[in-house]
Amino acid sequence: MKKYYFLMPLLAVLLCGAQSFALVRVPPIISSGMVLQQNAKATLWGWADASERFTVVSSWKTTADEVTAAPGGKWKVQIETPPAGGPYTITIKGRGNTVVLDNILIGEVWLCSGQSNMEMSGTKQIRDILPTSANDKIRFFNVAKATSEYPQEFADGKWMACNEESLRRFSAVAYFFGREINKELNVPVGLIQSAWSGTPIELWEPQSIIDSDPDMVKASKTIKTVTYRPDKPGLIYNSMIAPIINYTIAGTLWYQGEGNVPRAYAYEKMLTGMIADWRKNNGNEFPFYIVQIAPFSGYEQPVDAALLMEQQTRTLKYPKTGMVVITDLVDDLKSQHPVDKLTVGQRLAKLALADTYKKPIPVAEYRNPLYNHMEIKKDKVNLYFDYAPNGFMLKGDAKQATEFMIAGADQKFVPADVVKLEKHSIVVSSKAVPDPVAVRFSFTNIAMSNLFNKEGLPVNPFRTDDWK
Template sequence: MKKIFLLSVVSIVCSVTCFATVYLPAIFSDHMVLQQNSTVKIWGWSEVEEKVSIKPSWDTTTYYAAGNSLAKWETMIKTPKAGGVYTITVKGSYNEIVIQDVLIGEVWLASGQSNMEMTVYWGLKYDEEVKNATNTSIRFFHIPKSSATAPQEDVRAKWVVCSPEAMKGFSAVAYFFGRKLNEQLNVPVGLIAAAWGGTPAEVWTPEDVVKNNQVLNEAAAKIQPSKWWPNLPAYTYNAMIAPVTGFKIAGAIWYQGESNTGTAATYQQLLTAMIGSWRQKWNTELPFYFVQIAPFAYNDSNVCALLREAQTKTAASVNNTGMVVTSDLVDNINDIHPKLKKEVGERLANYALADAYGKTGVAYKSPAYKNMQVEKNKIRIAFNDAGKNLMLKGKEATNFFIAGDDKNFLPAKTKIEGNTILVWNETIKQPVAVRFGFSNRAMPNLFSSEGLPVNLFRTDDWPVDTSPVKK
């Protein structure tokens, strides 16, 4: 009799395990945050034609799906305004999954290279912030470094609740960005981090976008291999971005560019194409805010300035994007990883609060070059987003240079007049061009009255020296 019972148990187990059970990608797990007031996609895998029910606890609606010929299913569900805690029950023919501790709020993706990847463990001195990092309304989804030759459908990650320990191992820029959104919007915030130090933007861009563009393809071929990160187009996109492109997000923040200084001439085109490809995959014009790379003692002259110029042009030409300037947030010019990540994250948050969420009274745009006017032996520079006044942090403005038609730039004197500035050099009687902060190391001291640094610029389009720096 015991043998018959044992055989019966084995038979039952086999009858269940011989069929596929419903399962979900990692992005749908306990502690997750879903985008509020939206129609969001939920998907997974099952037996072909298996009926799947999806029941969120925030309303009485039950949604249904069925496995297709690829053993996949998906459905769209409506989310309410920010709140929680909720559950989502996913039930198939043979199993049931209950996703616990679900919040509804604002979800953002944070991506890029090392300055976005950087955590407290990298030597950041945020002891007080770590101690006070317990916040059940902030959730992290950290995608580990991985690469693939084709787009993947899942990642090895899970949602975790913000705690001191979790915060220490998460992107510092992303954390401080999310913390400020949480404080100012008073809603839960979900942060998806996908960053890898050293990676050029090509590896975050779908392969066809690069390969089908001769200019971008030729630039990508110039990127040198590294033992520390992939260098081929799409490798990190395939493994770290593609698996979550179906997950509804509010927008993306990006900190990258240092590894593209050698191909700065094509970076505007590359970043524009990458942003467009991401928006196509998410099927919406995502707000996309990025960090201008900081001053650093590069080995080649002016490559940092040219890359920053490309970033500036991208922000000016691509709709629903924005750039924060960080020329004043450098603690060591010889360290490519400035440690002032709290300020960077909060500047990004201010941009999102004002631009994406319509918050008023938030200073978020750095003054940027508008136009120039020659006035006898001087040039007057006007700015966008300068407010009523410009101000100096110091007695004399630094990093201004002026040239005549001989293209020889000399240090300039300056005078602030409201939200414009006069620039001149006594030896140049007929000036034609001005450059400001246009070098690798420049940390100018000109700011808006709200305290945001004026963005670097040049009024000319002359060739720029990128020869090795003389030691």
């Protein structure tokens, strides 16, 4: 029998190879404890053997979903989800293993992205509620920071229920938004945070989007190299958006812009280009809601912030977008980070409740007054607005609306002497400008006007000119 001993190692290798299969795997965002979008075709994806056939069994369904991996091993399937509820289980039965995902909730899922004001956590408003914050119907997934030259398939993170420990490290704005959605709709809410302090928008979209327009190319070449973030287009998109872009969501919250103030001229193109790309790769025309940047005294030129705000406002012409204005929430003009994240989250939630979830909320309660057009009558300018059907009001001690500037053909702006609030318009004039041609409102870095619509929302900064 000794003469057959030399065959035994070879036989062992052959037997092992014959029974060795690649394991069915899923990315971290597809895991136990996740929240899936309700009443949708929720996308699941992962990796398996080349062309492997397997089943996905969802505990809320009576039939299994059949899946076949691509020749390269990747697989993706859309599963019908029921109305909000849970917990449920998904069982993925592969040839070589079984993956069981349990404690799954079905509800509303939102991606929350941007720079430091989105990332900010542990604020006093958060610390005050930590002891009573536990809520298993609100869950967080925080995408780990990473960079890459090429689109990645894996982003680290873990689904966690809201509690004192998890909330301490999660976005304050996102949480306050999610808490309102959970309360008003009475459904589970999943919040995906993908944010990085100090990042310009170019880092959050593919290089190909930037390269599609000369203004975007020009602007991207002026990104400063610093130690606390990457400095090239696409580097964060590749590692913090691309790996999760398949996940089915209700919408996106975007709180960013400070990092692009020095090159505001390209921001509208960059933002709408990013929105289009994210929607295309997600396969869903989801709503996209923006937080306008806040007044800040530290920008180099006097109207730098206003120019970026103007670009953000122009984005509202893009389908299924919305914006909240926060010029009234600044506590310190020397800081880019207003501490009141509660009101920001509440305003975003009211916008979503009305615009996405079709709750019967008057439009002036969730859309800030926007300049529409003007009429010049001798030495006066009549200004007309959207989203102020009941007129305007002042807050504070001032007897007249502040931050209005008026100019003639010489393009020299002076403060308006008279600002008259009428129900359907605002009339401004100045003795120093007998023949006015242009008006600006809150069009500086530090403007914090006392002018609101009757519903209590601040008027959006604007200008009627396009002068350099």
